Amino acid sequence: MENISGQDFIYGMSAVGAGLALIAGVGPGIGQGIAAGHAAAAVGRNPGAKSDITSTMLLGQAVAETTGLYGFVVAIILMFVKPFK
């Protein structure tokens, strides 16, 4: 292991970085869960507005998901595009 080249070190660190980038998935998970929980409570209070509540919930969840996807895109770039050569 004493003669690992700089290139190999970069590949290994890229994989570690990709794993770290996916920590970004924690926040959207919590946020989407909160949104879904409140939507369920809202449907329980007012079942007549179910379709409106569902579409609003999906829109909010999709917006909340974006930050997690930034992390995912960074991970994909690190793993497969290999920007650091």
Next chain:
Amino acid sequence: MGSGIISSFQNLPVAMEADFMIQYLQEIKINGVSVYITTTHVALLIVSLFIIILAVIANRVIAKADPDATPGTFQNIVDLVVEMLGNMVDGLMGTNAKRFVNYISSIFIFILISNISGLFGLRPPTADYGVTLPLALFTFCIIHYCGIKKNKTKHFTNLFQPVALLFPINVISEVATPLSLSVRLFGNIMSGTVLMGLVYGMFPIFAKLGIPAVMHIYFDIFSGCIQAYVFCMLTMVYVNDKIAD
């Protein structure tokens, strides 16, 4: 030794068989610059042809429809889809719905069929950033065209509201709109494609019997429909934001 580890690492069956990246089928040299015909082009062509054929058939069926007769299955489906899309646009844009229903409907159907095409063995075209960025740039152009048409110069002076100090942040938020729209669609479909590719590439043969079917339902059908809906809804929200009275 180090490079040996890496190269053997890259030759693992996992890395070899997991097939989810864009691949080129044909290389064309134009003035010495390589242009590649990729799987995205082929999938886009198939999806576009499918939509065009569907649209032509639907047009014929609706044009020939007898108002007194019972509508057939296909005519019913076309009615349902058109009505659903009309309601979707109408519910959000209200009086402006007529101007945008055609664009939103076409973009919805295009994204939906693109996302679902993963189910039919194509690599979904929307899992290529080169497809989702133009879609988001169309939205960007429409937003600012409508904004300038409606508010004239106020569209630009609004960037200095509420204080002139916030100008850079307002500009960044305007630029971030197409970026977040395109990355959202790309990331969702790409994550599905990557996971499906890993499942097909990694799992032993007996595990490929039932599990991919469930994952296809979630990643291709459920996620695909949601993302097509979300893209159109956000486009409408952004545009409506600019043209609302």
